[in-house]
Amino acid sequence: SAVISQKPSRDICQRGTSLTIQCQVDSQVTMMFWYRQQPGQSLTLIATANQGSEATYESGFVIDKFPISRPNLTFSTLTVSNMSPEDSSIYLCSAIPRQGGGYTFGSGTRLTVV
Amino acid sequence: GIQVEQSPPDLILQEGANSTLRCNFSDSVNNLQWFHQNPWGQLINLFYIPSGTKQNGRLSATTVATERYSLLYISSSQTTDSGVYFCAGGLITGGGNKLTFGTGTQLKVEL
Numbered sequence: 024s025a026v027i028s029q030k031p032s033r034d035i036c037q038r039g040t041s042l043t044i045q046c047q048v049d050s051q052v053t054m055m056f057w058y059r060q061q062p063g064q065s066l067t068l069i070a071t072a073n074q075g076s077e078a079t080y081e082s083g084f085v086i087d088k089f090p091i092s093r094p095n096l097t098f099s100t101l102t103v104s105n106m107s108p109e110d111s112s113i114y115l116c117s118a119i120p121r122q123g124g125g126y127t128f129g130s131g132t133r134l135t136v137v
Numbered sequence: 138g139i140q141v142e143q144s145p146p147d148l149i150l151q152e153g154a155n156s157t158l159r160c161n162f163s164d165s166v167n168n169l170q171w172f173h174q175n176p177w178g179q180l181i182n183l184f185y186i187p188s189g190t191k192q193n194g195r196l197s198a199t200t201v202a203t204e205r206y207s208l209l210y211i212s213s214s215q216t217t218d219s220g221v222y223f224c225a226g227g228l229i230t231g232g233g234n235k236l237t238f239g240t241g242t243q244l245k246v247e248l
Contacts, residue, residue, distance in 0.1 A: 024182070054234055065223065066238040079233075113178060119234060125170050125185035126225075126236065131178050 025050050025120045029129030036136050041104045044132045046116035048097040053119050055093060057101045060113040060131075072099040072116075106136045139164050141226055141239035148244045155212045158242045160224035162205040168229050169200050170236065171209050174221040183209070183222075214246045 026049045036042050046055070055072040070078040070091055078091035093099040103110055116129045140163035150156055160171075171183040184191050184198040186207065191198055195214075200207040207224055221243050225236035 056235065058238075065240050066225075068235055068237070071233065071235060115180065117180075125182040126172075127182060128172075128180040131180075133178070 024125070025052055025118055025127045027116060027118060027127055027129035029116055029132060031132055032130060033133040034135070036106055036134065038107050038136055040106055041102055042106065042134060043100050043102045044114055044116070046099050046101075046118075046129050048118050048127075051096045051121050053121055053123075055099045055116060055118045056126075057089070057091060057099070058115045058117065060115060062112070066115065069101070069114075072101075103134065106134075108136045110134065111136050139166065139226060139228075139237045141224060141237055143222075143224060143239040143242050145242060146240065148242060150214045150244065150246045152215060152246055152248050154214050154246075155210070156214060156244070158209040158211070158222055158224075158244075160207045160209070160226075160239055162207075162226050165202065165205060166226035166228060167202075168234060168236065169202075169207055169224065169226045171198055171207070172223045172225065173218075174223065174241075176220055180223075211244075214244075216246045216248065219244055219246050 028047045057069040058066040060066045069084045070080040072093040074093045090102045114132045117126045142161045144159050169187050173181045186198045186200045188202045195212045197210045221241045223241045225238040227236045
């Protein structure tokens with residue numbers, strides 16, 4: 024199955040700043056997604072990262088706050104913009120292998136905003 | 138959208154015990170997966186199981202798609218099984234393939 028390298032693994036950021044999270048997959052995948060997991064909660068889908076076009080955002084998430092890029096089949100970034108303490112969460116990217124089947128997840132980025 | 142309910146929310150087992158986790162869906166799904174999130178936060182895909190039964194070592198899963206539920210069986214539990222178990226479901230269509238996650242079952246296996 025595909026292996027996803029996600030970085031940074033954790034960061035502590037000042038409010039009002041932005042952080043860009045990167046995910047690199049070791050093989051071609053069909054779809055990539057970004058999830059948020061707030062402390063003690065389940066995963067919530069932020070958006071589907073579309074190759075070469077604008078991401079598809081879920082209700083409650085907007086491009087100005089969470090801009091996403093996916094320049095090719097194996098790489099995507101998520102930026103958390105103008106951060107506030109409420110953005111403190113784990114952010115995870117995931118992907119579906121080209122052959123289909125189960126999602127693979129990156130190891131997550133644990134973000135703390137102070 | 139699809140609602141996913143998991144039960145029980147919390148579970149404490151003695152090492153060696155067996156357990157069954159359940160996942161109910163509000164609507165039909167053709168994409169159903171089980172994940173284990175270890176205490177360090179890493180999510181591991183356990184099963185891709187839109188229907189039928191699969192086994193992998195001490196773990197097995199059964200999905201009854203017509204009744205919109207899935208079960209995860211853990212046999213002879215070990216302390217390394219501790220963590221959160223999530224099921225997730227969705228519909229694979231021409232335009233998408235996204236998953237909705239359940240609230241999870243927090244499992245602790247004690248010696």
